[in-house]
Amino acid sequence: MQNSKKNLLLFAGLLIFAGILHIIEHTIHDISALGDPHYEAVTLFFCLEFVIYTLLIIFWIQSVYTRLLPSRARSYMIVVAVFMIFYLILRVYKYRIAGVDAGIRLSWYAYYIPMTVIPAMFLMVCICIHRGAAKPKVDERLFIIPAAALSGIIITNDLHHLVFVPEPGLDNFIGKSGTYTYGIPFYLAYAWIILAVISGVILLIKTFGLRQKRRLLYLVGILVIWLILTQLHTLKKYVEFTPPYESPEIYIFTALAIFEFAIRQRLIPYNENYAGFFESLPMTVMITDEDYNPVYQSAVSLKLGSDVLAEALETPIYPIPDGRLSGRKIRGGYTFWIEDESDIRHANEELNEANELLEGENTLIEYENNQKEENAYLRLHHHIYHEIAQEMYPYQKRIESLLNEAVPGTKEFKDIVAEVSVLNAFVKRKTNMLLMASEHETISVNELLIAVSESGRYLEFVGIKTSVDQSGSNEDYPSDTIIAIYDTFQQLIEQLIGEATMLLISFSEEGLRLSTDTTIKLDTENAPLPIEIEQQDDILLITIKAVPMQKHHKCVTTATQTKPSEQLKRKGGE
Structure with missing residues (x-):
């Protein structure tokens, strides 16, 4: 179904493109009519039109040959399509190849061969569709006789001048x-x-x-489009404009559209003994119409309600144990099938039992080992977590106090939430540093810059646009020094909230350097580290000195650090 729609859209797109080429061709021809200096361009567009139309007809012939079973209707359709190509070739010969009067005149006469034969073959196709798969009758093929007679009279017009009578004395x-x-x-x-x-x-x-008026509207639509295009072509005799298609293309592709309508509406059967084929299938399969009435079904039929079938179209269901019912929309109805999953279920049950047994044994062994290591790990680290909790407790209380003061909808609510965000970022990053300090003697400057960058992102919520130069030193500093720098940084930025709008941060050998657009006097009396401040016009330059600190945080030995990581690895595997 999807490929059918794509082919139809491609066919229509190329047909429209050819119509645009035709308009361009005639526009260039009209502009350059005097001496026709653009003859090559006009000829190129003319030939492109011919190639597109011919390829579309050949594509349709191949499609009909593939989709339809051998029948009289299919044979007649293919013959009609061949005459359509012949019609287009005659026009190319007349306007681009014939160089003498006799050649132009004979190609004009020859036009009427496909013009009379195609309607006869069209009528023969319609008779075949009306009669169905009945045996051919002689009267069906008699319609080719008047077409052949009329075309013969026209092609021999030079002998009798009964069809086209030239003016006397015309050379x-x-x-x-x-x-x-x-x-x-x-x-x-x-x-x-x-x-x-x-x-x-x-x-x-x-x-x-x-009775099927809705589907007949497609046929009516085709005829309406034919009528519009024909009137546009006639109108050019009275109004100066170029229609997208000439008479041959209008008649050719209208006939193809009517044939395609008959095929898609199943007026021409293209299946054969599907009932017998389905009955011989060893699986449970069924094809229904759009009302879920069975059309073809295998020997093992599906006796299910329309509501169950409709549900299977959305997602596979299990109307019977181990029977997976699936469905799909097809042209003219639906197809349903059941897959037997009993073997899969039995295999899964056996596999689950084996896995449960193995997991039980592994769990017991690992539990004994993990319990021993966990007890040692908890004893060694409990005091570290307790110290971290005590150190971060004042900030948590501040956050709690600010949130208690925040009233949604008030003017101060946004400012309080922004300040809480800055404190949350500090709590998060300092907690990470304290954990790192418990396991390492030193911390990289990059880790400090990452923490400062995160704080800087939240400072933008309180109106301070922050930029951090993270191309600083990769050198490691004692853990307590890095933590002290971050504490000092937090004290300073809390004083800058509401007083500054810009903050530039970098790290040098001296320490962490801040540049901000404020003139306030900062309180540095209780700062953990020495601070150097210099005012240059409206810019305040601050340097937090990176000096060694007395060790405050205990570091667990390397031997004890491996156990929790191994334990986490085992837990992740479980």
Whole structure:
């Protein structure tokens, strides 16, 4: 179904593209009519149109040959399509190849061969569709006789001038308008064309049935488009403009559209003994119409309600134990099938039992080992976590106090939440540093810059746009020094909230350097580290000195650090 839609869109797209090429071709030709200096460009567009139309017809022939089973209707359709290509070739010969009057005139006469034969074959196809798979009758093929007779009279017009009567004394008779008159056979030919086409359309409507008005609208739509294009082509005689298609293309692709309508509406059968095929299938399969009524089903039938089938279209269900029912939309209805999953279920049950047994044994062994290591790990680290909790407790209380003061909807709510965000970032990053200090003697400057960067992101919520130069030193400093620098940084930025709008941060050999646009006097009396402050105009330059600190945080030995990591690895595996 999806490929069918894609092919239809591609076909229509190329057809529209050819119509655009036709307009461009005639526009260039009209502009350059005097001497035709752009003859090559006009010829190129003309040939591109011919190639596109020919390829579309060949594609349709291949599609019909693939989709339809061998039948009279398929054979007639292919013959019609061949005559359509012949029709297009004649036009190419007349306008781009023929160089003498006789060649132009004979190609003009030859136009009427496909013009009379195609309607006859169209009527024969419609008769085949109306009769169905009945045996061919002689009267069906008799319609080719008037087409052959009329085309024979027209092609031999030079012998009798009964169809096209040239003006007396005309030397170069090539079919120019106003140089000839029409004879009775000409009107008979057009009467035959109109009668054959109308008869074929009436047979199609009669075969399809007037009750299915909604689907008949497709056929009506095709005829309406044909009428519009025909009127546009006629209108160019009175209004100066270029229609997208000439008469040959209008008639050719209208006929193809009607044939395609008949195929897609299943007026031409293209399946054979599907009932017997389905009954011989060893699996449980069924095809239904759009009302979920079975059309074809295997020997093991599915006796399920329409609600169950509709549910299976959305997601596979299990109407019977170990029976997985699935469904899919197809053209004209749905297909359903059941897959037996009993073998899969039994294999899964055995595998689960084996896994449970192995997991039970492994769990007991690992539990004994982990319990011993966990007890040692908890004893060694409990005091470290307790110290971290005590050190971060004042900040947690501040956050709790600020949140208690925050009232949603008030003017101060946003400012309080922004300040809480800054404190949360500090608590998070300092906690990480304290954990690192418990396991390492030193901490990299990069870790400090990462912490400062995160604090800087949240400072933007309180109105301080922060930029951090993270291309500083990769040198490691004692853990307590890095933590003290971060503590000092936090004390300073809390004083800058509401007083500054910009903050630049970098790290040098001296320490952490801050530049901000404020003139306030900072309180550095209780700062953990020495601070150097310099005011330059409106810019305040601050340097937090990276000096050694007295060790405050205990570090667990390397031997004890491996145990928790191994334990976590085992837990992750479980």
